[in-house]
Structure formats: structure tokens, C-alpha cells
Amino acid sequence: MYVYDEYDQQLLNERVAQFKGQMERYLAGKIADDEFLPLRLQNGIYVQRYAPMLRVAVPYGQMNSAQMRALARVAREYDKGYAHFSTRQNVQFNWPKLEQCPQILADLAEVQMHAVQTSGNCIRNTTTDEYAGVIAEETVDPRPYCEIIRQWSTFHPEFAFLPRKFKIAVNAVPGADRAAIQVHDIGVNIIRNAEGQIGYRILVGGGLGRTPIVGEEIRSFLPEEDLLTYLDAVIRVYNQFGRRDNKYKARIKILVKALGVERMAELVEAEWERIKNGDSKLTAAELERVKKHFTDPAYKTLSDEPAELTSARAENAAFARWLQRNVRAHKQAGYAIVTLTLKQKGTPPGDVTAEQMDQIAMLADKYSFGEIRSTHQQNLVLADVEQSELFALWQEAKALGLATPTLGLLTDMICCPGGDFCALANAKSIPVAEAIQLRFDDLDYLHDLGEIDLNISGCMNACGHHHVGNIGVLGVDKKGEEFYQISLGGNAGEDTSLGKILGPSFARDQMPDIIAKILDFYVAKRSEGETFLETYRRIGHDPFKEAIYGPAH
Amino acid sequence: MAQLIKQGQLVSNDEWHLIEDDAIIADYGIISLKRWQENAAALLPLAQAGKIGLLLNSDETADLIGDDCRQFVLIAVNFPKFSDGRGYSTARLLRERHGFKGELRSVGDVLIDQLFFMNRCGFNSFALRDDQDLNDALAAFATFTVCYQNDVNDQRPLFRRR
DSSP: OOOOOHHHHHHHHHHHHHHHHHHHHHHTTOSOHHHHHHHHHTTTEEEOSSSEEEEEOOGGGEEEHHHHHHHHHHHHHHSSSEEEEOTTSOEEESOOOGGGHHHHHHHHHTTTOOOTTSSSSSBOOOEEOTTTTTOTTOSSOSHHHHHHHHHHHTTOTTSSSOSSOBOEEEEOSTTOOTTOGGGSSEEEEEEEOTTOOEEEEEEESOBOTTSOBOOEEEEEEEEGGGHHHHHHHHHHHHHHHSOOSOGGGOSHHHHHHHHOHHHHHHHHHHHHHHHTTSTTSOOHHHHHHHHGGGOOOOOOOOOSSOHHHHHHHHHOHHHHHHHHHHEEEOSSTTEEEEEEOOOOTTSOTTEEEHHHHHHHHHHHHHHSTTEEEEOTTSOEEEEEEEGGGHHHHHHHHHHTTOOOSOTTSTTSOEEOOGGGTOSSOSSOOHHHHHHHHHHSOOHHHHHHHOOOOEEEESSTTOTTOGGGSSEEEEEEEETTEEEEEEEEOOBOSTTOBOOEEOSSOEEGGGHHHHHHHHHHHHHHHOOTTOOHHHHHHHHOHHHHHHHHHOSOO | OOEEEETTEEEOOOOOEEOOTTSOOOTTEEEEHHHHHHSHHHHHHHHHTTOEEEEEOTTSOGGGTGGGGGGOSEEEEEESSTTOTHHHHHHHHHHHTSOOOSEEEEEESOOGGGHHHHHHTTOOEEEEOTTSOHHHHHHHTTSOSOOSSOOSSOOSOGGGTO
């Protein structure tokens, strides 16, 4: 992973000092609340329902064990002993004291971590595939490009006060969308052209929230060295012409819709034409320098499917199930990619305790070259595990509650913090997730149902990505009471689609029954081997609607 | 009268002032883009003599004045609210695209914590909002000694220097 040099560290140290000064001026009454707001937001601090929340950046989901231990220390010393992994691959602390945040950030800077631009109307953490660099299918490792974007976007002088937040995601697997790039402000798809050159297909104007839109192609092929100048051009157009009169219409997707993608492309191309050969054009040396940080670890020469794995799988059905669900093929023979699921029954999705974090760091050191990734499905990944050690790892992970064999299944839900924490939420989301987890805890049934994305958001800001859940749940407020609206048919993969609302919303205590009815209907209608989404797409929306609400009158 | 910082120092004898569209033009008056566009021929000698400056509001993009910006010795870019970030692009484009070499002044809701970014985007004078602490403001220009991107003051991004 990327290791800071003296420039990176110096810049981060100066950021820590800057925010310490800003906090002192704020506490001394020299900065008004509304003027302190963007300063604290761009340092990751929200003021939540009960306490401030600190969102620490995990750039494109990459961490090492020392960083994980530092996060555990923050959870223990400044919070209530746990942390929460978010759908942007970041980590959130729900109970720090506002005045302690500068010290937390100083502590984190010692392990090259920060909360820079994890909130506010600026360029946010760039996200990518949690399997980057370890799967054979990818065109190229996307992480160096993410790091180049991270550095370019960090304290960009022109784009610190955009109309609204701005999110970039990068995918590098052909025929797949492993980072939901189609629902980002800019989606970067790393591709090879007919001549075999690396470049990017650029999408613009996707997003969830109040107005979910699938992004459109603005450039079919951008050469590798032109990444930053092109991003500058897109965001410069957005900064000048994006709406600022209404925050619900301020995202770039609204500008793209208003102009049409062709006109948007013309404006961007005209801007880019004038800056593309400037000094921000990437150099071969810089690409090389950053790529060197992401070379393969010292893999041993091994073969796939060692004897100890074969026998352990044959002897232990639970281990076999975990292998089938939570372990994925690695590009290197003899290795495997392991997902540690943060979806233990009775725990909010994405939550981990300080003790678990320390243990995860230990597992990373012991089994996976000391590195850990966070995923947008709110799980953690050990990316480089020897297959002969999978059984030992499974036993340790199981004891820690991190081996629920449900990756990609119904109870591997994405869920925002919701009304338990968030001041924006219309409804709680965690109790709905918990009720569903309790109701559907039979592993045989879950495995039989197969892959289903169930995504829960507590309000239309859609942090739980409900629009792209096969089953989406949205918390709504009806005359002061919490209700839940269900949508079906959303998907965040290569064939991204937005869910369609099923009908009138339900009370919280009805939700497990309603989900059960939807699932029963799917099971009754599915053809052999068909996933929920495939059945839904084949038979259509109305039969599901009728199954829940009865025949239309 | 706003506190003015120029070249890292407080300036107390600045004569520039905004003038309304219906007011008589006086020396060191800063006029609106609309007034310039309606009377450019008549106002050109005053601009070239350094007697009038130009104001761009946040919704007036740099290309609306274009290369004519070079006729002025001073252009003020207004920040109606500190969170309105359009002026940063305006400043960069005036400097980098349209070759403006004169005084580029930020006016309006100009706060301490914007100064570092403004300076990088090409502003070289800053009409601070009245309530801002001058010492804190002067210190803000030294917030960072490292920047990743290029800017108006250094065309080389860090990757061409490291």
C-alpha cells in the first residue's frame, strides 16, 4: 500500500496544526457556528443527534495493521469502545468529544491516517474494488490511480467549496462494476483500448440520494496520463455552473440532466483542451513512483488446493460453507481472499469493537502481510491468505464473531447508522436490520435463497444505498411516526438499475413479515438456479406487488 | 471599511471603493461588469490609466470579461457568502487563461480560513470581513508549506518537484 514520504507527512502534520488552531479559535468564540461548519466537516466531524461523529478516511479501503490498532485505540480512549465501517469504506466514531477531535487527528496522523474531506462540499474519499490487486480479472490494479486522485483532490485550492459533495469511484474489472461507479458523481472505468493502451472510460452524473440517477458516459477513452487534467476540467465546469440555490439540486447529476450529457461533454472538452498539456498532465515517472507502492507482496510459490484444505473442507461442513461464501479465488496460486463479515447477529452492520479491531490487526499480521481492506458492503477483507492456513484463520475469525458465512446473502445487509445516531434520519435503520437478522438466522435457508442485496437507509439521502438494493428499504416519516418503504429490483453491479417502489410503506414491526412474504414469493416463482434479481427481472414488478398488497382494484 | 491585506501586510491607505451603477464614476472606483459592458469604449481610457477597477460577482464567470481583463489594474471578485466557491475558478481563469497581471482582490465574505486557497488561486489582495482577526489572518498564509497540486503561484504540481 502507499507509504507516505516526507512531503505527505509534512502536509498531514500541517493539517493537524491547522485544525487545532481552528478549533481553538472556535472555542474562543472567534469563529461563528455556521463558519466553523465547513471547517469541521472537511475534518470529518458531523454533529449528530447525540454527539459529534468523526469520520476517518480509509483511502480506497486500504489499511495496515498499525492503522487498525490506532483506530482501536481511538475507539477505546475517546469513544465507547467500538467503531463503524461505512459504505464509503471509511470508519466512523460515534461518541468523541468535539474538543478532543484535534488530538484524535494528531494521534491518527502518526500512522498516516486522517479525516481530510470525509465530509463537506468537496471531493470525498475515492473508492474502489476491495479486491484490487488480487484478482486475475482486473485490467490493472486501480489503487495507484486512486492514490493519484487522492493526492490531487487533497486541499485542491479551487474545489474546497463546491456546490455540493463530490464522489469519485474507480473500477478496473472488465464487464463488471465492482465499485458502484455508475452511481457516483464521476465514475472512472480503467480500460485498455484496441491498441492495448491503458486509459479510462469516464461516466458523469450518477448518484443516489433524493434523485437517483445512473451516470452517463462523457468520454469513451481518456489516455492514462490525462486523468487529473480531465478531472480538473469536469469539476471546474461543475464549480462554475452547478446550482447553488438549492442543496437538493446542487449535485453534478442535476447539472448534467439540465444541460444534457452532450452539452456537458462539450463544455468539459473545451475546458480540457486548454489545460490538458499543462503541468498537471501525469508523467510516466509519477505513474511509476505510485505504482511501486502497490507491487505484490512476497508470495511463496504454492499450488492451489493444498491437501490440508481439501481434508478440512471434507471434514467440516461449517468451514466448507464459509469457504464457499466468504472466500474468493486469488490471482496467485495457493492464496485466497477472505472476507471477515461485520454482520454478526445482534450487532449493527459494519460495527466492530476495539477488541475485535486489535484481533483483526493480529490476524492481518499473522495471515495476510499485515494489510486489511474495508468494503462498501461494510465488511473487512484479508486479501492475501495462504490456502493452507484458511482453516486456522477460520477458527480464529469464528471465535471473534467475524466468520458469519453470509457474504452476499440476505443478512449481509448494507445499513446506514439511521435515527439511532444521525440527525438527518427520518427513521431508525439498525433495529430493522436487527429484526431481519433475527428472523432469518437459518443458514440453510439463507444459502438456499442465494445472493440478495438488502440495503437499508434511514432517509432519502440514501447512505444505505437502498436504491441499488435488490430489496431496498427506506425509512420515511409519516406524521411523526417511522415507516418503511420497500423497493425491488435495484442493483449496483455492471447492469446497474434503480429499484422501483413496491407500494405504501409499513410499520417497523411489520417489516420481517413483509420481507418474508417477498422472499416466499420469490422462492415459489424462481426457476432452477435463478437469483432473486433474475426472477424479479423475468416476471416483473407487478406480481410481487400483488403478492404483498393483493390484486389491484 | 474592510481590512485589506496585500503582499502579506495590512494596507491602511487604500483608495479603491465599489461604486453603484447609478453613481458617478470617481477615481479608484470599482465598477460592475454590466457597466463596463455597456460603456466599454468610453471607460477604456480610465481603465487603462488605472483609474477604475472591475467587479465580478460570483455568478459572473471569467470568460465574460475574457482577455479584456488586461485593460484593468484591479479586478475584485465578490464572495457573497464564504461557502460560494465560484470565485476560486474565476481567479484561476483570469490569471492562467486570460493573462491578468494586475491586482486581484477578494471582497465580500472573506474569512481567515479561505485565504490560503485564495492566494493559491491567484488573489493577491484580500479585503477581509471586518470582524476577522488580523494577526490570525496574516498567519493563515503560512498554513501549508507543501501542496500536491499546481496553482497560480507554482505551475508545477508536487509530482514534478518531488
